[in-house]
Amino acid sequence: MAEFDTIIIGAGPGGYVAAIRAAQLGQKVACVEGRETLGGTCLNVGCIPSKALLHATHLLHETHENFEKMGLMGAPPTVDWAKMQAYKADVVTGNTKGIEFLFKKNKVTWLKGWASIPAPGQVKVGDEVHSAKNIVIATGSEASSLPGVTVDEETIVTSTGALTLAKPPKSMVVIGAGVIGLEMGSVYARLGTQVTVVEYLDAITPGMDAEVAKSFQRILSKQGLKFVLGAAVQSVTKGKTGATVTWKLKKNDSEASLDADIVLLATGRKPYTSGLGLEVLGVETGPRGTIKTDDHFQTNIPGLYAIGDAVAGPMLAHKAEDEGMAVAEILSGKHGHVNYNVIPGVIYTTPEVASVGKTEEQLKEDGRAYKVGKFPFMGNARAKAIFQAEGFVKLLADKETDRILGCHIIGPGAGDLIHEVCVAMEFGASAQDLALTCHAHPTYSEAVREAALACGDGAIHA
Ligand code: NAI
Numbered sequence: 278m279a280e281f282d283t284i285i286i287g288a289g290p291g292g293y294v295a296a297i298r299a300a301q302l303g304q305k306v307a308c309v310e311g312r313e314t315l316g317g318t319c320l321n322v323g324c325i326p327s328k329a330l331l332h333a334t335h336l337l338h339e340t341h342e343n344f345e346k347m348g349l350m351g352a353p354p355t356v357d358w359a360k361m362q363a364y365k366a367d368v369v370t371g372n373t374k375g376i377e378f379l380f381k382k383n384k385v386t387w388l389k390g391w392a393s394i395p396a397p398g399q400v401k402v403g404d405e406v407h408s409a410k411n412i413v414i415a416t417g418s419e420a421s422s423l424p425g426v427t428v429d430e431e432t433i434v435t436s437t438g439a440l441t442l443a444k445p446p447k448s449m450v451v452i453g454a455g456v457i458g459l460e461m462g463s464v465y466a467r468l469g470t471q472v473t474v475v476e477y478l479d480a481i482t483p484g485m486d487a488e489v490a491k492s493f494q495r496i497l498s499k500q501g502l503k504f505v506l507g508a509a510v511q512s513v514t515k516g517k518t519g520a521t522v523t524w525k526l527k528k529n530d531s532e533a534s535l536d537a538d539i540v541l542l543a544t545g546r547k548p549y550t551s552g553l554g555l556e557v558l559g560v561e562t563g564p565r566g567t568i569k570t571d572d573h574f575q576t577n578i579p580g581l582y583a584i585g586d587a588v589a590g591p592m593l594a595h596k597a598e599d600e601g602m603a604v605a606e607i608l609s610g611k612h613g614h615v616n617y618n619v620i621p622g623v624i625y626t627t628p629e630v631a632s633v634g635k636t637e638e639q640l641k642e643d644g645r646a647y648k649v650g651k652f653p654f655m656g657n658a659r660a661k662a663i664f665q666a667e668g669f670v671k672l673l674a675d676k677e678t679d680r681i682l683g684c685h686i687i688g689p690g691a692g693d694l695i696h697e698v699c700v701a702m703e704f705g706a707s708a709q710d711l712a713l714t715c716h717a718h719p720t721y722s723e724a725v726r727e728a729a730l731a732c733g734d735g736a737i738h739a
Contacts, residue, residue: 321369390403395581426513448470452510574607659721698711
């Protein structure tokens with residue numbers, strides 16, 4: 278039986294970051310992971326492999342759509358699916374090995390296997406029981422299914438199966454117009470698949486600024502994705518080949534169905550905590566099985582902590598990482614802190630979509646007096662040069678104080694652009710602070726500055 282200061286269960290972005298930080302702060306740390314490789318869902322079957330496929334298929338799309346316009350002649354490339362899969366696997370391996378290296382460098386012990394918590398202060402892995410002053414649960418989440426739908430990860434798939442299909446299908450029905458549905462839907466639409474997205478709500482990407490969501494849907498439709506909105510899926514039945522999805526339109530109760538080679542279930546995720554023994558320990562849980570914690574990530578059991586997708590809040594890798602860092606600092610006698618008001622969200626389609634802070638709808642609901650500074654990428658020289666001038670930057674600021682309250686971007690590099698607004702918000706900056714900051718020309722970031730200018734005396738290029 279080995280003794281540790283802290284044992285972290287799960288080596289995803291929450292867990293591995295917590296482990297590294299705690300070790301850096303002088304603790305004797307172990308991290309339990311049952312997968313063959315470190316990095317959790319994000320590195321193995323989530324964020325990273327999907328970005329590889331998004332990148333490859335984006336380039337393919339460029340060759341079809343824009344190469345000729347730039348005088349780049351010749352037949353567009355054909356797809357070697359096995360090679361694309363191998364490239365994706367290499368990207369994953371490079372990253373998971375990187376975490377292994379960081380564990381060694383920081384002297385974090387990797388306990389290989391699946392953990393349970395037989396008693397407070399104890400973690401069982403295989404036949405061995407280890408003890409620790411503190412235990413952190415960072416076990417992440419799993420895809421949630423629909424009632425009566427059986428996922429086989431071949432024909433009816435979650436995001437995991439969607440990353441490793443035998444071949445790009447002719448047709449695909451995506452259930453759920455959230456982040457996973459639209460990212461993976463984009464990948465296959467660019468590979469020539471007829472993609473139909475069936476969504477329960479009347480708009481795509483729930484919670485996103487409505488103006489951005491509308492623009493996003495229009496752009497994706499132009500890229501060939503079809504949308505059925507306001508549709509409650511009734512059943513998914515597997516046939517000899519493919520599957521049939523049946524839905525009911527909420528507005529008139531009419532039923533319709535569609536056959537497709539592949540059905541992707543992308544209707545959200547739920548905490549993954551089975552096998553830990555939380556019920557026996559008496560750990561309190563909340564809605565959808567999230568583990569309840571206090572402001573310091575401690576559960577109702579002293580010495581037992583939880584972070585990431587297993588607790589409340591957005592299921593995002595970077596939110597988990599921030600919580601991982603904060604919990605490690607708290608357990609090392611420091612003041613770990615996460616600012617939940619400034620957590621960006623990014624969708625890695627083309628164009629990218631990114632947001633931080635309040636949406637206009639939320640500000641209206643809060644009855645807050647605000648102003649809007651909007652700037653279209655049509656006025657941005659760099660965006661026009663790469664045929665991506667369709668989107669815009671929308672900055673929301675307090676009407677009286679000019680303090681930045683939120684930002685919503687659809688356009689090139691949105692996922693990177695959003696971070697200057699995040700930093701500004703962390704510093705409590707005003708829109709004028711952004712507007713007075715020199716931005717290099719020609720960059721996409723000028724559009725953010727112009728949106729800030731639009732909150733004051735007006736943008737220059739609109
Ligand atoms: P999501 O919560 O983003 O979207 C699920 C969608 O499914 C919603 O629009 C919902 O209204 C719809 N839906 C639910 N039940 C339905 C039904 N019966 N019929 C039709 N539509 C239905 O969930 P998603 O896309 O599965 O992603 C899971 C989590 O992973 C999210 O928290 C997401 O933020 C995270 N994620 C983040 C990524 C990123 O940051 N780029 C990438 C992938 C996932």
